[in-house]
Amino acid sequence: xxxxxxxxxxxxxxxxxxxxxxxxxxxxxxxxxxxxxxxxxxxxxxxxxxxxxxxxxxxxxxxxxxxxxxxxxxxxxxxxxxxxxxxxxxxxxxxxxxxxxxxxxxxxxxxxxxxxxxxxxxxxxxxxxxxxxxxxxxxxxxxxxxxxxxxxxxxxxxxxxxxxxxxxxxxxxxxxxxxxxxxxxxxxxxxxxxxxxxxxxxxxxxxxxxxxxxxxxxxxxxxxxxxxxxxxxxxxxxxxxxxxxxxxxxxxxxxxxxxxxxxxxxxxxxxxxxxxxxxxxxxxxxxxxxxxxxxxxxxxxxxxxxxxxxxxxxxxxxxxxxxxxxxxxxxxxxxxxxxxxxxxxxxxxxxxxxxxxxxxxxxxxxxxxxxxxxxxxxxxxxxxxxxxxxxxxxxxxxxxxxxxxxxxxxxxxxxxxxxxxxxxxxxxxxxxxxxxxxxxxxxxxxxxxxxxxxxxxxxxxxxxxxxxxxxxxxxxxxxxxxxxxxxxx
RNA sequence: GGUCUCUUGGCCGAGUGGCUAGGCAACGGUCUGCAAAACCGUGUACAGCGGUUCGAUUCCGCUAGAGACCUCCA
Numbered sequence: 256x257x258x259x260x261x262x263x264x265x266x267x268x269x270x271x272x273x274x275x276x277x278x279x280x281x282x283x284x285x286x287x288x289x290x291x292x293x294x295x296x297x298x299x300x301x302x303x304x305x306x307x308x309x310x311x312x313x314x315x316x317x318x319x320x321x322x323x324x325x326x327x328x329x330x331x332x333x334x335x336x337x338x339x340x341x342x343x344x345x346x347x348x349x350x351x352x353x354x355x356x357x358x359x360x361x362x363x364x365x366x367x368x369x370x371x372x373x374x375x376x377x378x379x380x381x382x383x384x385x386x387x388x389x390x391x392x393x394x395x396x397x398x399x400x401x402x403x404x405x406x407x408x409x410x411x412x413x414x415x416x417x418x419x420x421x422x423x424x425x426x427x428x429x430x431x432x433x434x435x436x437x438x439x440x441x442x443x444x445x446x447x448x449x450x451x452x453x454x455x456x457x458x459x460x461x462x463x464x465x466x467x468x469x470x471x472x473x474x475x476x477x478x479x480x481x482x483x484x485x486x487x488x489x490x491x492x493x494x495x496x497x498x499x500x501x502x503x504x505x506x507x508x509x510x511x512x513x514x515x516x517x518x519x520x521x522x523x524x525x526x527x528x529x530x531x532x533x534x535x536x537x538x539x540x541x542x543x544x545x546x547x548x549x550x551x552x553x554x555x556x557x558x559x560x561x562x563x564x565x566x567x568x569x570x571x572x573x574x575x576x577x578x579x580x581x582x583x584x585x586x587x588x589x590x591x592x593x594x595x596x597x598x599x600x601x602x603x604x605x606x607x608x609x610x611x612x613x614x615x616x617x618x619x620x621x622x623x624x625x626x627x628x629x630x631x632x633x634x635x636x637x638x639x640x641x642x643x644x645x646x647x648x649x650x651x652x653x654x655x656x657x658x659x660x661x662x663x664x665x666x667x668x669x670x671x672x673x674x675x676x677x678x679x680x681x682x683x684x685x686x687x688x689x690x691x692x693x694x695x696x697x698x699x700x701x702x703x704x705x706x707x708x709x710x711x712x713x714x715x716x717x718x719x720x721x722x723x724x725x726x727x728x729x730x731x732x733x734x735x736x737x738x739x740x741x742x743x744x
Numbered sequence: 745g746g747u748c749u750c751u752u753g754g755c756c757g758a759g760u761g762g763c764u765a766g767g768c769a770a771c772g773g774u775c776u777g778c779a780a781a782a783c784c785g786u787g788u789a790c791a792g793c794g795g796u797u798c799g800a801u802u803c804c805g806c807u808a809g810a811g812a813c814c815u816c817c818a
Contacts, residue, residue: 499818591768
């Protein structure tokens with residue numbers, strides 16, 4: 256690889272050169288959604304972030320196995336629900352089979368991710384399909400002495416673990432601090448220590464989702480599935496584990512502990528975390544109820560939105576910020592992103608209309624390419640890539656007006672840059688204008704001809720009326736020196 | 745309360761020890777019958793106070809404000 260990729264590893268809190276364990280193969284695991292609700296903007300961020308990483312690694316020539324799980328069991332609710340499974344609870348509310356809920360929201364998730372041009376992972380395992388493997392892990396951890404059975408549930412023995420290993424190395428937490436701040440939770444009395452976490456949970460009688468086990472009829476603990484499924488498909492040690500910042504503790508910390516307790520090895524080499532989407536400076540999240548679903552975003556039906564936004568605009572919006580910074584949502588910010596996105600895409604269309612300059616322009620296109628790679632290699636700096644492209648947009652527009660000159664080769668080179676960076680790696684696609692049929696083309700031509708005749712005889716009242724009426728139904732007219740252009744907006 | 749992070753012009757957001765991204769909005773201009781788009785130009789931002797330095801928005805300290813995690817969460 257001629258361009259070494261550097262990526263921020265949460266484990267070391269440093270920028271590290273990415274070197275796969277078994278090049279050219281790369282194993283990447285990302286925590287997927289818990290399918291008990293519609294996906295919102297907060298789900299889109301990691302999906303897009305790691306989609307870009309996936310795409311970029313592939314572009315660099317790596318053979319990537321990308322695993323992203325579906326959590327369809329195992330998340331406890333510790334409020335008034337007495338450890339009831341989240342999925343089961345929702346099912347009860349809606350009078351549905353749990354698996355029906357799971358299927359519904361999984362389909363929804365896929366649908367919206369497809370809309371945003373997020374590639375499907377190589378493997379998308381479900382927690383409920385790996386109960387046996389999870390039980391095997393639990394047994395292994397018990398055998399190794401790092402877990403104990405209590406009243407049909409199995410808990411991870413943190414104190415035992417810390418005698419040999421460092422619990423808190425990823426999140427930088429100290430056990431004493433944790434001790435002082437751990438809250439009173441249901442089932443606490445079953446644990447030896449308040450910070451022990453469940454590997455297996457005995458199910459209450461009314462609990463729908465349950466499986467047989469040596470310890471009780473119950474369900475696996477909420478941190479176990481990722482450890483089990485990642486190593487099952489990627490090996491005991493693999494390259495990348497990603498997810499949202501909010502999963503850092505306790506979820507990812509527990510994953511490390513589980514792996515070490517089971518196999519003696521830490522399985523993840525590069526921990527990568529994306530930052531959160533905020534709204535009014537606050538985390539957008541399920542529990543706060545301040546989230547905007549992708550469905551609402553795409554159809555505009557939310558009081559915070561002035562209009563519907565195209566999925567590509569949302570993707571662009573996400574990529575305009577660096578993945579490790581918070582991204583503040585607002586209607587205004589989205590409108591700005593929308594404008595910018597169309598500007599970027601229109602410049603690509605204009606490339607086909609430029610008259611190539613016969614003399615070679617002094618612009619070095621290779622330099623732009625180089626800068627794009629440097630930006631991506633510097634911890635996936637997508638906003639910088641976009642900034643570089645907006646410099647090109649200026650040149651493209653200038654060339655169209657013939658105040659800048661681009662040679663045939665220049666034009667082709669820029670097209671190639673678009674294909675590589677914008678379409679392939681950033682995964683932004685031009686929004687196809689609603690299939691303008693041949694008939695529409697012809698009708699438009701008649702209208703524009705009539706308008707041109709009116710303009711020629713200085714009947715601007717008529718020409719403006721035609722333009723306004725077309726505008727009202729979503730067709731925009733632009734007069735250039737030689738002709739009139741139109742497009743559906 | 746503990747741990748950690750952040751604070752960039754009207755908004756969103758990159759980045760750097762000196763050469764001041766980008767997008768959106770605004771203003772002036774070119775073009776146009778007028779628009780729209782595009783192009784050109786303008787606004788000289790880095791929370792506050794100290795310190796290090798020839799020089800700090802960028803490094804260090806303090807203060808203020810905001811946020812995240814400590815409980816399921818992308």
